[in-house]
Amino acid sequence: xxxxxxxxxxxxxxxxxxxxxxxxxxxxxxxxxxxxxxxxxxxxxxxxxxxxxxxxxxxxxxxxxxxxxxxxxxxxxxxxxxxxxxxxxxxxxxxxxxxxxxxxxxxxxxxxxxxxxxxxxxxxxxxxxxxxxxxxxxxxxxxxxxxxxxxxxxxxxxxxxxxxxxxxxxxxxxxxxxxxxxxxxxxxxxxxxxxxxxxxxxxxxxxxxxxxxxxxxxxxxxxxxxxxxxxxxxxxxxxxxxxxxxxxxxxxxxxxxxxxxxxxxxxxxxxxxxxxxxxxx
Numbered sequence: 001x002x003x004x005x006x007x008x009x010x011x012x013x014x015x016x017x018x019x020x021x022x023x024x025x026x027x028x029x030x031x032x033x034x035x036x037x038x039x040x041x042x043x044x045x046x047x048x049x050x051x052x053x054x055x056x057x058x059x060x061x062x063x064x065x066x067x068x069x070x071x072x073x074x075x076x077x078x079x080x081x082x083x084x085x086x087x088x089x090x091x092x093x094x095x096x097x098x099x100x101x102x103x104x105x106x107x108x109x110x111x112x113x114x115x116x117x118x119x120x121x122x123x124x125x126x127x128x129x130x131x132x133x134x135x136x137x138x139x140x141x142x143x144x145x146x147x148x149x150x151x152x153x154x155x156x157x158x159x160x161x162x163x164x165x166x167x168x169x170x171x172x173x174x175x176x177x178x179x180x181x182x183x184x185x186x187x188x189x190x191x192x193x194x195x196x197x198x199x200x201x202x203x204x205x206x207x208x209x210x211x212x213x214x215x216x217x218x219x220x221x222x223x224x225x226x227x228x229x230x231x232x233x234x235x236x237x238x239x240x241x242x243x244x245x246x247x248x249x250x251x252x253x254x255x256x257x258x259x260x261x262x263x264x265x266x267x268x269x270x271x272x273x274x275x276x277x278x279x280x281x
Contacts, residue, residue: 007061007077007087008054016053016145019167019274020046023149026277027159044101045109045152049145051098052113056120056141058091063124066189105152112148116141129191135175142171159280162221166273169214174266176207177250181259204250211250215243231279238272 021037029036036042061078078087095117103110119127119137128134143164150156179186179193180200187196195203218240222232246265253259 004077004082007058007082009057012057013050013053015271015274016050017046019146020049020149022274022277023146023160023163024153026280027157027163028150028153028155032278041105041152042149045105045149048098048101048105048109048113049148051094051101052116052120053145055091055095055098055117056124058087058094059121060124060128062087062091109148109152112144112151116144129186129193131192131197132176132194135172135179135194138175139168139172143168163274163277165217167270169210169217170266170270170273173207173210173214174263174270176203176210177259177262177266179203180253181256181263184256200254207250208247211243211247215240218243228279231276234276234279235273239269239276242269242272 020042021034024039024042025034025037026032058078062084064078078084099110099113099117102113119141123134123137127137146160146164146167147156150160176194180195180203183193183195183200186193194206198206218235221227222235222240227235242265246262246269249258249262249265253262
């Protein structure tokens with residue numbers, strides 16, 4: 001059971017559930033209305049998203065058996081605890097159910113889920129090996145995780161778009177950092193990620209403006225005249241300050257463990273940013 005939970009990145013799936021529930025209850029409802037997150041249609045939407053994401057993690061590990069043997073041998077599941085053909089079968093099943101559930105809810109959700117499945121397959125097979133394209137693909141998927149809730153509710157608004165942009169930026173930053181973390185294994189199998197093509201030092205010079213853009217975005221949100229003092233203080237303390245620390249640590253980073261720390265810090269920023277929805281309004 002533990003191996004299966006590791007295979008589908010169970011904590012990440014919980015984060016998806018939390019993100020979508022917050023969008024549904026906080027951004028698309030009047031005030032904070034948790035009953036909206038218990039509606040059958042929304043629950044089915046979340047299940048479909050989780051299934052697509054789980055299938056994406058499985059297919060990624062399916063293609064990364066040799067790379068993971070170098071980058072993270074202690075965390076390998078496919079090829080070690082689960083046979084590759086079994087992993088592929090499970091991927092096909094959960095992805096298909098996720099897409100079918102999406103089309104059952106609406107053709108728009110179905111198309112988004114189908115597009116996500118195809119993009120995750122392409123990412124796992126080829127896109128992740130290409131300069132920045134794989135990073136952007138995953139960042140777009142991170143944003144779509146939030147947007148699909150608004151699309152299903154037919155309530156796409158500026159606040160939801162703002163959080164989707166937040167998710168896109170921090171996901172893009174984190175994906176580049178993860179490439180820096182995995183540079184050794186990726187280089188052994190012909191990947192053309194940014195750290196391999198440009199080197200770690202030059203990759204940092206790509207991250208600095210992205211981090212600056214991210215922080216400017218957070219400042220714009222903080223100083224927006226429609227946000228309250230509690231929200232502003234929260235964003236400053238738990239998003240802006242950690243972002244400054246991210247830059248400080250990035251300047252000093254040159255080892256795998258340093259980039260692992262930054263990757264985890266990026267996940268923390270995603271979590272704290274998403275939780276700020278509780279203070280909207």
